[in-house]
Amino acid sequence: MARLVVDPVNRIEGHLRIEAQMDGGKISDAWSAGTMFRGIELILQGRDPREAWIWAQRICGVCTMVHALASVRAVENALDIEVPENARIVRDLIAGSQLVQDHVVHFYHLHALDWVDVTSALKADPAKTSSIAQSISNYEKSSASYFRGVQARVKGVVDSGQLSLFASGYWGHPAYQLPPEVNLLAVAHYLEALSWQKDFIRLHAALGGKNPHPQTFLVGGMTTSLDPNEPFAVINPDTITFLRDLVKQARKFVDQVYIPDVLAIAPLYKDWFSRGEGLGNFLSYGDYALGDPKDPNTFLFPRGVVLGRDLTKVLPVDAAKITEAVNHSWYEYSDGEANGKHPSKGETNPKYTGPKAPYDQLDVNGKYSWLKAPRYDGKPMEVGPLARMVVGYAAGQPEIKAAVNGLLKALNAPASVLFSTLGRIAARALETRIMAPHLETWVDQLDSNMAHGKVSIFNPIRWDPATWPKSAAGYGWHEAPRGSLGHWVEIEGRSIKNYQAVVPTTWNAGPRDASGQRGAYEASLLNTPVADPARPLEILRTIHSFDPCLACAVHVIDAGGREYTIPTRTNMGVPNAILVAH
């Protein structure tokens, strides 16, 4: 039995390590280890809660604003502040566009190369690719000469010997099953997506002042003033025109490129509708109010819990049932580790007991990760697009129900295929399609509010700390692209006494708990066949299907002690400062 280790590049880059136990060509057990300490919680202690979001959003360089949003919501919850409708709309617009952009980037730039063989695309007949493209979408860039041009540009790069963006694939691996023509289609859209997303994300610069890490959040609202007659107001008629064009293009890209591509590629990998199932427990905090923002029943993504793949039952989310265990995490709790801690009482006391790097194997019987192990009612949960679609489908949310049923009909498959690696990929595409039209609606609402003189965007009621209670506590939730994100804050006097963030990738990539229950990544790898330990493409397919917010690489050691170090692509935008460790 060989132990496969999927570890950061050359042991220096990246923050995630997967160890997989092989048995007869299949994974019999797996461990997921976060190999970097976060500690933003400690930095926040003692600071003014009104500035927490500025620091908190630096937790991540990819999702950027999601932590700002969760943070202002937590402080607003603690101080009992309601934000004006315009602030909610601008926040939803920023977050919803983040979700759409992030999912497209994930599919084409981070995940597609697990399924699409770039070198095979060079052998394609562009005329055939053209007819495939025209049969699945009315996207205008579909002529044979267009695909011939793409093929020539890619060939230029491959011939130069510098594969660069494409250097990270396991080209020629037998698990790549697409015909050359479909590979060419996907590579062309990889480039279209690259071009589209760089324009689209200007929405964040327009509404956030900058991207990444928008600067326009505020406890109580937003700083993006609306004024129809003021050319220097952040939101004026020119801004509306600019935003309207961007969100229209986004919807077009999703409907005409992303969705057709997913529907064209998925059926060619049918095996993956029954691999990577994972836990079968799903959690969604819910988000994007379509009605009363205080009533989760009006949310576009409903709030709820689904257990054991049972789509007939949605349990309500009880915030008190969330805990984090550290039995296998490099932390210690002041009163022992027998019980997990609720985030409002959470502690961040690092205690590294792992081996000194470089090392071959972690002691998975002891502590083995910098991630804690979040649990809901004692159970490990999967969060993210699949969780949102499963909870929404089971809850009967009409838009989600229609989208999922449409997908299942197109695939001619039962709902059980959702619980899989491809299910995650499909769910991500579906919720992007569900989100895109709402972006247009929100721009329209801003326009209408501005036209009717409804321009309030900041509620100053608790801006002055003199208006605060002596002590206060609250939490803020957001359904980020990668899943359920929660920030918990405790305020005493005028500063932060305690702060805890439980992030989506911690839910999914976290380690075992006191009773040995696996986390979502760990469970999802069980029984996955690995054809070639030197090129564990199958592991990457399932782990990438969760969209880990991590740079990964593969470091494999087989039973014979042979070592392979295979860098894989890194997440776009992840600060590559770690490279300085050379």
Add this chain to the structure above:
Amino acid sequence: MTAVLGLGNLVHSDDGVGVHAIQQLQRDPRVPPATVLLDGGTQGLSLISHISGFSRLLVIDAVNAGEPPGTVLRFEGSALHGLPGKASVHQLGFADMMVALKLLGESPPELVVLGVQPLSTEWSMDLTPPVRDAIPALLDAVVRQLTIWNASPVEMNV
């Protein structure tokens, strides 16, 4: 249009030299007014939207070329291909960016890289003395390049 792009991480000592340089250039009266100064930080591919459209690009970064710390190196044309792999600590993302521009069918800009040999890339907000002392020479080199470019119209360049 010309841009100067400084790359690096300010909390990793000499790694941040490109960003330190940009901060100083923002106050340097010798920089031609039409020049766009970009603090690229540690962003990789996401810088595409910021450098797309420029005809000339001057990149400032820490480059490990095995020279004495503080040495300022200039790379252009074929010398850029001679940069050893990952010599610039942000080489991976930066090289990818140039390839991405090619793949997108945009003509990559005329490119000059000014590299500074780092002494340390450990945790620190400060540059080490040899790299700090090299800043005036680095800024002179930047201004020299911008002046040359400023004197020759973009259309003259291929």
